[in-house]
């Protein structure tokens with residue numbers, strides 16, 4: 450949620466896009482003999498994006514993408530709804546927003562991650578004299594806040610499908626303008642208070658850092674060391690992938706490094722903010738789907754809107770004309786991912802330059818490969834291996850059906866109602882493998898390749 454910074458980065462990246470380059474030795478792979486289990490459309494979560502008025506966005510928009518994770522807590526609700534640090538009334542109004550988003554999530558069986566730092570009031574709009582939990586060693590206000598929150602969670606029957614995010618992006622001064630030791634004490638106290646109140650019925654998640662858990666990240670070292678010695682290990686390891694250009698295989702290797710250093714157990718990984726704004730296009734979303742599915746991480750789309758728009762548009766998957774919603778190009782990727790990529794998943798590898806990603810499934814009738822580049826143009830190769838494991842001959846001609854997933858002229862909010870049928874093409878192959886080019890002449894279009902099995 451660092452919109453200004455990211456807008457600036459997006460402009461730099463667009464400006465530096467060169468002519469189409471051939472990268473014909475750079476190949477992404479799909480290995481059809483590697484069954485990696487049932488699709489759960491792990492990337493179909495949203496950060497905010499849900500209106501505070503119930504049913505404002507028609508149900509089919511959530512249903513058709515298999516919406517399954519939500520993360521909210523009343524951020525940027527205006528006065529008199531600025532949260533606990535402005536008094537009980539402002540807390541209550543902000544809580545109402547969180548509750549209504551929780552109810553929307555539960556209507557679709559989505560898990561809800563409660564952003565309790567937002568309900569406190571540290572949503573990035575707080576002024577420089579805003580208080581933080583434990584200031585000057587005084588925990589009274591934080592303790593009272595948690596008592597009020599526990600009571601409201603119970604009174605509103607919110608414990609089902611609930612995950613608590615202990616604090617968002619505590620490694621950024623925009624959200625935690627105090628030192629890390631005060632944060633860690635807050636973590637330890639809050640973890641044990643939630644456990645004492647709810648046991649393991651309510652999951653705990655964190656640290657939801659802006660930085661990735663790579664081995665050079667000293668903030669992560671202090672966090673991992675503290676939760677190990679404090680025995681306050683969350684149920685989900687969470688961090689964000691927004692900016693810095695990092696990838697999930699490296700980030701996961703970093704997490705594994707800290708886990709082995711401090712003997713921390715394996716837990717679900719939740720990238721509960723993924724994708725910068727210029728990656729929130731069909732190609733970028735397909736890229737992130739490939740990344741998340743490979744490491745079995747849950748993913749929630751980042752949200753680059755603010756104010757009331759933050760609580761709308763399903764994190765930039767919809768546009769609106771008056772009060773009528775319509776899907777954008779990016780939405781069509783999530784719809785296909787949920788509705789069409791059924792059966793079982795198979796292992797894939799990104800291109801060695803990490804620009805082209807693939808996610809693939811094998812259904813009863815078709816194998817399907819979704820590919821996307823990470824905001825780049827050029828030509829990459831896609832290699833489909835072990836075709837015989839699908840019952841196909843080891844050589845011959847593979848007839849491939851291509852779908853394009855474009856955007857409208859308004860990249861983020863223009864209407865796109867369906868992918869574009871780009872027809873069939875027969876690729877000759879031998880050696881149980883077929884390789885063909887992916888021509889990426891723009892930075893936004895994702896592609897799907899389907900073939901009958």
Ligand SMILES: *[C@@H]1O[C@H](CO)[C@@H](O)[C@H](O)[C@H]1NC(C)=O
Pocket residue numbers: 534535570575576577578579580
């Ligand atoms: C700053 O925010 C706090 C609440 O966090 C509020 O009590 C205080 O009045 C605000 N100060 C100014 C100058 O707006």
Ligand SMILES: *[C@@H]1O[C@H](CO)[C@@H](O)[C@H](O)[C@H]1NC(C)=O
Pocket residue numbers: 633634635636637638678679680681
């Ligand atoms: C964990 O840390 C908190 C905050 O410092 C502390 O109150 C608590 O006693 C610690 N618990 C353990 C088991 O170390």
Ligand SMILES: *[C@@H]1O[C@H](CO)[C@@H](O)[C@H](O)[C@H]1NC(C)=O
Pocket residue numbers: 785788789852868
């Ligand atoms: C995806 O599946 C749905 C539901 O079975 C079907 O109506 C639709 O035509 C399929 N879309 C594509 C692009 O194949």
Ligand SMILES: *[C@@H]1O[C@H](CO)[C@@H](O)[C@H](O)[C@H]1NC(C)=O
Pocket residue numbers: 480483485743744795796797798
């Ligand atoms: C299968 O794919 C998964 C996910 O990409 C990967 O972790 C695993 O190493 C692959 N297994 C083999 C045998 O290639």
